[in-house]
Amino acid sequence: MDLELTDEQRELKSTVARLLRTEYDPAAREEILRSEKGWSEEKWASFAEMGLLGLPFSEDYDGADMGFAEVAVVMEEFGRALVLEPYLSTVVLGAGFVDAAGTPEQKQSILPAVIAGEKLLAFAGYEPTGRYDLNAPATTASESADGYTLTGEKSAVLGAPDAHTFVVSAAVDGTVGLFLVEADAQGVAVDARIQADGLRTGSVTLSAAPAQRLGHGDASEVIGRVIDTANAALAAEAVGAMEASLHMTAEYLKTREQFGAPIGVNQSLQHRAADAYATLEGAKSMALYAKLAITGEENADEGAGDAKSRHRDVLAAKLIIDEASRDISQESIQMHGGIGMTMEYPIGHYAKRLTVIPRTFDDVDTVTQDLASLGGLIEPHAVELS
Template identity: 50%
Template sequence: MELDLTDEQKMLADAVRSLLDKRYDANARLQLLEGDGWSRDLWRQYAELGLLGLTVDEQCGGAGMGSGELAVVMEQFGRALVLEPFVATVVLGASLVSAAGTPEQKQELLPDVAAGETLLAFAHTEAGSRWSLTDVTTTATPAGGDWTLDGEKIAVLGGDVADQLLVTARTPEGEVGLFLVAAADVRRDTYRQQDGLGGADVLLAGTSARALGTPGESLAAIELVVDTATAMLCAEAVGAMERMLWLTVDYLKTRQQFGIPIATFQALQFRAADMFVSLEQARSMSMLAQRALAVDDPAERHRMVAAAKVQIDLSSRHVGQDAIQLHGGIGMTMEYPVGHYVKRTAVIAKTFADTDTLLEAVGSGPGLI
């Protein structure tokens, strides 16, 4: 596996970082949180940069790039704590359409996603389902050439602003299918997550829907996309951890006690060094997660991604907790960015699976070596 970024990936990272450094400082993010929660103007700029169609086929208006480029973008988004529904629409939504949709559905949906005109959300979690992708009680009933859905989905990331929902439901044959639902046709209870990103609980009651591709073939596509999204969250967490580390180092250099910077205290230097070690461990495992996406065996792919995510979550907890402690009281305030990074990495640690579930997945096979 190539460990260094290609020239094209470096250019992509520089372009995204340049935009976010200009438009996404801590104060600008706080203003977004106090307003609409995200910026439609920035969303249009993401579209102009080609970020919204990064992994979409060129025939559908995208750039046709791969997971390596997507991870580059996610790491930069993690540094800036981006609030826009990129994971919901691009990492999950567009990837599901690309993986499971018919050629006609791809041509219908993906160009508008790449242009920033359509927002998507993946509605799969149900009350009591925990982290299972197959514990689905929402039902899909044939209705002429289409379907009707009945059930309730919770914690739908990006569900507060989505135009189209991609909903998992069980068919009369007992298969888990994926269905397209217009967001205007459902009842949504919207809210902000602890990290500031938008979410919704969705009620489906005889709601009209269209099957995305063939329902009986949806589960494999869903599992692949969830593994891909988990790997991308690993990259985002690395960006967030890197930013927390350097915010902390800068604070240690400027904060004075007894007339000298506290960065001169050896005990604090040791703790900062340990944070750096955790960051580099996480970066290595994020690379493993990206490598895993090229593995043909779904079970092995999932184990590798799960193993990477375990280390990511452990590292982000260590870096976040030490960042707050080394900042002292200011680290707990919402006016200072460190606490926001800790919240985001804590939510990432509970997205798609918790640590116990991930360890169970890793232990279910022969191991990684």
């Protein structure tokens, strides 16, 4: 199995990296962060023009007909630059659900607009009383003359303040269904919030809000698959952010002088930096492992694993990457000293993002419990000793 990037993927990586180096430096990002929206419509339009919003979608809907491997390349570069635009919420989550569960008519009405940068989506699945459980929503769907109406409350909805359409999970006919709800529809109220990392989120309250069912039947399997894909995308983003953090820290150790010499000559700091780089290499391997779990299903003819294997592999990767994110972000701050605690210095912003990523769709305790319930990464087998 060839684990290297293809020529096409390397060109994509180079193109995105070049754009972000020239147009998304720390000063430009700080200006975007302090703007009213907290992200740039101009940058979003640039991403659409480059085709980044259509990478995983079929050419039938104006997409690039690629896959998750290319999305992972983009997410890693976005992690290096701490991109604020709603790529995860719109492309990976919202459009991911439409692509996985929608009817051909629903895909045709939504995906081209997303790919053109004209429509923003958000997934409203988590609830205040359910913590990280997506399989038993308290939000309910009732049939009406025009379709369905939804009633309930959703929390931690990434991209909620600017979304045009929500993909909402709700209990219906004894199963979990997915529904499309317009943000400006009657009965929809959004309470906007700002996360510690600066990304926009919010709570969504639905009071008999009109909705259209997305696809048909029980959506539990689709929800699990798209959330696994989103976790694998976050793994790639975390690797980019960790690598940028350590590069910035290494440069600081080389240039910050104390008592007439760079602080990097201190052997204890060298050991800590070396340990951090070893941690990063482990995280890179696990991000690749998560990517293979997703792309294996995309390429069924090359041998896809089942849903349980995919979920287990992504959870295992997430557990290692979440711990690496904590360790590297904390070490980077400590090796910078006092300047690392200031809002003006970029390293603190990387630490914030690397603190939020592990808590985006679940936390370390939940991942550990779920992985244990699946038998761990390597399922135990009895050994014949005779």
